[in-house]
Structure formats: C-alpha cells, structure tokens
Amino acid sequence: MLAHVPISIGIQLACWGIGRLFRAPTRASVWIGCFAGAAVCIMREITQREYQWIEQFGDGRRANMPGYVGLEIWDWNTHSISETVVAVLASVALAIVVARRA
Secondary structure: OOOHHHHHHHHHHHHHHHHHHOOOOHHHHHHHHHHHHHHHHHHHHHHHHHHHHHHHHOOOOHHHOOOOHHHOHHHOOHHHHHHHHHHHHHHHHHHHHHHHHO
C-alpha cells in the first residue's frame, strides 16, 4: 500500500536538491517538490484507471475511451485512493516540517 510514498518523497527531495543547486529558497523548493511528487502519483492512478476502462469497456482500444474517464475518482478502487492519499499526505507532511525549520 505504500509504494507511492517513496516515489513521491523521492521526487520531492530531487526537486529540493535542484532548488538548492540553483539557490532557490528552501520553502519554495520543498513545496514545488511536494506538488511534483503528488502530481506524479495522481497521474499514475489516472492512467491506471484509463487502462482498466479500456480493458473492460473499450474493446482494447484507447480511441473508444472518453477523455474524462481517468478523472472519475469515484470509480477508482479503494487501493488506488488510499495509495494516492497516503503519498500526498507524506509529501505535505515533509514540506510542512522542512518549511517550519527553514
């Protein structure tokens, strides 16, 4: 269930490191990293839902899928929702801790 957490935190830390390299403020770097890490996890779940829809209803063809299918969060399974929420919360928690110390 926690597979997204290291991905999200890793992306956040990479962005923080890039920010330090270019002398950006710590708070800005860590919050941009938080956004980037969360976005990757959310986009992965959107894409996964699209592939599920294509297999179930689209006869294996992406062209048959409406463009909004992945965004229908109410159709995501419980695992996808919890995985994404935990990863986003972990990134936000790290950003809050770092921003308070900066």
